[in-house]
Structures are given as C-alpha cells and as structure tokens.
Amino acid sequence: MSDEMKFAVLTKVKNAEVHTRALPNFGEYELVIQQQACNICTTDYGQWLGLREHQPYPMAGGHEVSGVIVKRGQKVREDLQIGDYVAVTHSFCGRCEQCLLGFTSDCEQKKKTMNKIPSSDGYYGNFGFSNYSVRDEKFLVKMNPNLSASEAGFLEPAATVVKGIRKLRVTPMEKVVVIGAGTMGLLNALIAQAYGAQVIITEIMQKKIAIARSMGFEVIDASKNNPVKSIKELTNGKGVDAVIVAVGVTIANQQALEMVKQFEGRISFFAAGYPNPKLEIDSNIIHYRKIELIGTYGADIADFYHAGRLLNERIINISPLIEEKVPLDNIQKAFEKASTLGNYRISVLLT
Template identity: 55%
Template sequence: MIPEKIKFGCLTKKGMAEVHERSLPQLKADELLVKQEVCNICTTDYQQWQGLREHQGYPMAGGHECSGIVVDKGSDIGNTFEVGDRVSILYDYCGICSQCKMGEITNCENIKMFGKNYSNEYYGLFGFATYFIRKAKSFVKMNPKLRPEEAAFVEPLGSVLQNMKKLRLRPGKDTVVVIGAGTMGLLNAAVARAMGGRVIVSEMMDKKIDISRRMGFEVINAKEEDPVEKVMEFTNDLGADVVILAVGATAANNQALKMIKKRDAKISLFAAGYPAPQMDIDPNMIHYKKIEVIGTFGSSLEDYNDAAGMLNEKRIDVSLLIEERISLDKIQEAFEKANSNNYRISVMLQQKTV
C-alpha cells in the first residue's frame, strides 16, 4: 500500500537531525515511485551536521547514497524499469545543458546539487525518505541479490571511478599509495587494486588500519612509522607512481610530494578539507619532474553506470565499509556515530533496528 505521507530525515541546524513528515507528491509520466530501503550517511552529510557546510542551507533533507524498490512507475517509462526492481539514485540533472550533454551530470547548470529541487521548503535529495518520486533517468538498476546498503554505494563508487579514469593506471606497473583509510580511501584502494595496481594504504587510526589489513592491503601505520620512509622501503627507493589523497590535510598533501617517484608521478586531490588544507608545492618541481596534480569531484553518467556494473557483478566488495545499521527514528544517533570517524552508517528506512 502506497502511503499518502512519507517520513524523512532532515538537518535543521548544526548538530541536529530530525524526522519530518510531508505528503507524497503525485507521480508524473516520466517518474518512478521508490520505496527507499536504506540511505548511507556520507561525508557531505555529516560535515553539514558538524557545521562545516553551513553554505548548503537548512532545513536539509539530504542523503544521496540510497537504494530501494520500484513500487510504481509513470506511463512513459516503458520496460526500462519494472515494479519490483532494485534501484540506486544518481544526482538530479537536466539533461540539456552543456555539462549534461558531455555526461558531466554532477556539474549540471540548471539543477543545483543540493538545491530546493523537490520542495519550496527543504533543500536536498530526500535520500533519507521512506518513499520518494524522481525522474526515471535519475536511477540505475541494481542486482536484487545485493544488500540494499551495498547497492547504495553507486554514487561514492562513481566518484572513485572518475578519479581512476583521470589517473590512467597501468595494470601490473603502477604502485598506488592511498593516504587515509576511511570509506572513500578504501574505495579508491579497492578499485585501484581491481584495475591492476599495487596498493599501499597509509593510516593512523587503529580501527582503520585493521580494516585495511582485513581487505588485504599493504598498510603503513602512520602513527608509528614515517609514511614517506615506508613508501620508499616498499618501492626500493623508487617512490610511488600515484598518490591518492583521501584526506583533506596539509600534512598528507606534503607527504604526497615527498613519496612520489622522481619523474611522471601523479597526485590525486580526491578529498576536500574544511578549512581548506595547504600544499607546499614549487611550480618548478611540477615542471621538471613532470608531476600531474589532479583534481576530481563528482561523477559522469558513464561513471555512475560503470559503478553500478561493478557492484552488480561483485567485482568489488564494500561489505566491510558498512559500520552499523540504525533505524530512521534514531537518525540523530546515526549522525552522532557517523561523526565519530566510523565507516558508513546505514540509516534503515523501512524497519526499526535493535
């Protein structure tokens, strides 16, 4: 039975997450109605909860790492999606601006990523809603055998794949160092390994070091060892071909400059930091050593589809990156735990957890 009203998680101010209620909109011809099962709390979400992204606005009905089941579809959908399909969402996009025509849908010129696209009152994508209606083009179909929490990794994995495409890894040749073993760091590490790279992970926190080792990576304990010296030791003093900065920190940025090889190395500035970190880089060093400093953000439509395929075919295992499952009615607790340097906290939208 489709409800007249839905419940959804919402950030109302710094440090405050609440459950609100609103009417379910009318389904249009080009839309799907999805019973949303789960939404994982990502860095963007909890950084606003921390008060580090006040510019995104309140009230924020956020969440974008979610998955669910199609329960109804508009008259124009055809057989692309069927009732009962498991789906994951993409960011909204217009499909007609210059960025969208190039596939760069997270840079859409007409639809603001965290704007008031579904409500005159609330910002955000309503990822933490029990049910929601979106354009069918904003979904990808997922393997029904995947756990919903794992299917919800399409968006973060898509951003990792964009990074990897820019890095142009050489299978069997490149040594990749990932600084930071949080969710996004280990996603980068897992994809780099799947693409044939030798992967070394540098991390300070014991729990994250343990998860990195359980995932089978070579690990540097940055709390006890000098990461630059260890990278040189692991590579016989050659240095890394690629360094991925999965933390936004000045110290990590400057470590990356010291652990790369002498020529033709690449550094990916994957993570943002608030306040913005610094990087003590000499332009002549970039010139003479032919270093590529790469910025990456968001995903193209191709990246999203590739991410869905990678998850659906189980070419990457994200199960160890799911820390805990908490019900929607305890969303404040969920954000408090996400704030404690954990991996993904999955907000369960259809059931209470114990």
C-alpha cells in the same frame, strides 16, 4: 503503499528530526521508489556538525540511497519495471552543454539550483533519508537484488571514486598509494585494485589499519613509521606511479609529493578538507619532473554505470565499510554515530 513519505531532516546544528509530508505526484517519466537504505556520507554529517553552514535548513538530505520501484510513469523506459532494485545517481538536466558532453557532474542547471530552491513546502535536499520518493528515470541505475540495500547505497560514493580512478589513468601493475583508510580511502583502494593496481595504504588510526589489513591490503602504520621513507624502501627508492590523497590535510598533500616517482608521477586530490589544506610546491618541480596534479569531484553518469557493474558483479566487496545499520526513527543517534571519529558508513534503514 502510503500517500505520505516519512523522512529525516536537519533543522539546525546537531539536530535531526523525522518529518512527514504528502508524497508528490509523479510524471510520465518518473517512478515512485520505496527507499530501503540511505548511508550517511561526510557531507551529511558535516552539516549536522555545523561545518557546512553555507547549506540551508531545513535540509532533507541524503544521496547514498537505494530501494525498489513500486510505481512507474507511462513513458518510463522499458528496462525499469516495478519490483526492480535501483540506486540513485546525481541529478542533471541532460540539456546543457556540459551534460551533452557527458560531464553531467558539471551540469549548468544543477549548479544554479542545487540547495538554492526549496520544495513547495520549504525543504531543501534530495529526500534521501525518506521511506518513499519520486525519481526521474535518468537518475536510477538497476542494482543486483542480492546486494543488501546498504551495499547498493554505495553506488554514489563508488561512482565518485571511479571518476577519480579514470582521471588518474590507473593501469594494471602500477603501484598506487592511498593516503587514508577511511570509507573513501578504502573504496579508492578497492577500485584501484580492481583496475589492476598494486595498492599500498598509509594510515594512523589503529582501527582503520586493522580493517584495511583484514581486507588484504598492505598498510603502513604512519603513527609509527615515516610513510614517505617506508614507501621509498618498498619501491627500492623509486617511489610509486600514483598517489591518491583520500584525507583533506596539508601533511598528506606534502607526503604525496614526496612519494611519487621522479618522473611522470601522478597525484589525485580526492578529498576536500576543512579548514582548507595547503599545497606548497615549486612549479619548476612540476615542470621538470612532469608531475601531474589531478583534481576530482563528483561523478558523471558514465561513472555511475561503471560503479554499478563493480558492485553488481561483486568485483569489489564493500561490506566491511558498513559500520552499523540504524532505523530511520533513530536518526539523531545515526548522525551521532556517523560523526564519531574512526567510524565507517552508518546506514539508515528506511523501511
């Protein structure tokens, strides 16, 4: 293996480049990963588009990444061996109050340092779009080697969905609506279905409707039908047990409020939106109808292990969510494709 790492970096709006740097030394609890694929998520291409200018440059980002262990520190735990396939979790300190409670996504140390302290050579980010990286043993989950590298890279987004589904308390035979059939909408639908729910999807884009239907989901074409009226008709006027809002727009928020059943309905606000979506509701409605409005963001380490099982045992099939695979050397083209309206995940091949 090389002593250098080759990686993608955003240097300014709509400009992605490939740089090289020396591979850092690894410690006794760290491993060297030959990274094979990193999928471009909304956060990544949002900065490329100029929608996240609060994030610094140069950004060596990417976090939906998988690869194989090629070197390991002397004190790395025994279940991680050279040759194992792994995917990367969120980082956390493991020592602060939130981490000790299991809420690693709320790590106090991470909030202080994330994208605020550059590497010694001036880069920000996790070096996800890199052919090699050094990772702490805490941040790796073993993956099924029969998964493609691009599929294994879905560990992180799947974990964020697992967190939301668990907070929503989805149970078998419940009726759940997912608003939006993008990558994260369909991932929510797949995992809600894996938890036993009867899933209905609403979507306006014909390409996404076709993909969702090809995956076996019941889909309401919201470009031709009033989705609230359609849901009421499908449920004999009762509404559904829960709604997952997987698009960050005001109209979706309002539709969710009208789709849930009269009492004890639950709404998960999974997606962020820019500009900021609005939510208008009389608090008395929440009070008298006992509606739950649930926020979810990120994933805790337990969610990563749950997601790993869903992927490794092929309980969910996420292959339809991979739009295209693009080599690292064509990173600019990869970001152009990732930010194209209607596309699913673009997977950057790193080796």
